[in-house]
Amino acid sequence: MRTHVVDHPLVAHKLTTLRDLDTDSPTFRRLTDELVTLLAYEATREVRVVTSEIVTPVAPTTGVKLASPKPLVVPILRAGLGMLDGMMRLLPTAEVGFLGMLRNEETLEASTYAERLPDDLSGRQCYVLDPMLATGGTLAAAIHFLTARGADDITAICLLVAPEGLANLEAALDDLAVPVTVVTAALDERLNDKGYIVPGLGDAGDRLYGVA
Numbered sequence: 001m002r003t004h005v006v007d008h009p010l011v012a013h014k015l016t017t018l019r020d021l022d023t024d025s026p027t028f029r030r031l032t033d034e035l036v037t038l039l040a041y042e043a044t045r046e047v048r049v050v051t052s053e054i055v056t057p058v059a060p061t062t063g064v065k066l067a068s069p070k071p072l073v074v075p076i077l078r079a080g081l082g083m084l085d086g087m088m089r090l091l092p093t094a095e096v097g098f099l100g101m102l103r104n105e106e107t108l109e110a111s112t113y114a115e116r117l118p119d120d121l122s123g124r125q126c127y128v129l130d131p132m133l134a135t136g137g138t139l140a141a142a143i144h145f146l147t148a149r150g151a152d153d154i155t156a157i158c159l160l161v162a163p164e165g166l167a168n169l170e171a172a173l174d175d176l177a178v179p180v181t182v183v184t185a186a187l188d189e190r191l192n193d194k195g196y197i198v199p200g201l202g203d204a205g206d207r208l209y210g211v212a
């Protein structure tokens with residue numbers, strides 16, 4: 001597993017306001033959207049392309065186009081939904097599938113409560129959207145779900161990750177042959193005893209959707 005912490009002053013600037021307790025929901029949604037677009041630029045560095053011959057108004061030339069099958073973007077409900085528009089801005093022709101995962105707040109175990117994905121993901125590059133990689137349980141379950149359907153290259157885009165979550169994820173994916181990359185705006189200090197990332201930004205879903 002590879003982790004890429006995007007080091008860019010605009011990412012750091014937007015993330016600082018996102019973390020701030022005084023940032024209201026509309027601003028939080030807008031900043032999430034902008035941050036995800038910046039992260040998506042890095043996350044798609046290895047998106048598959050094929051060469052394509054075109055003719056400009058001046059001369060024929062060779063360029064590239066996105067390869068088939070199209071990449072699949074998978075927001076994890078609920079909070080991953082707040083990252084979808086920011087991702088689709090860069091990959092407008094990608095397909096979108098949905099995974100609903102719940103974290104039991106006592107055991108911190110993840111379970112799937114909904115899925116809307118193609119049955120066959122053979123040869124698919126998948127971009128999983130999950131804002132907070134805390135214990136890593138949700139993301140590990142989502143990645144296993146996608147690879148069981150045939151996905152052969154997975155990139156997770158997370159606003160924040162905790163060191164414990166990265167370690168757990170790495171261990172959970174130990175037996176997986178499929179390459180997995182995590183792209184994030186920051187590697188935070190730790191998890192607290194409630195499974196929240198410290199310093200973090202609180203509950204991403206609640207802040208996105210204005211739940212007090």
Ligand code: URA
Nearest residue numbers: 132134196197203204
């Ligand atoms: N989920 C969140 O929304 N925030 C955290 O800090 C951890 C998990």
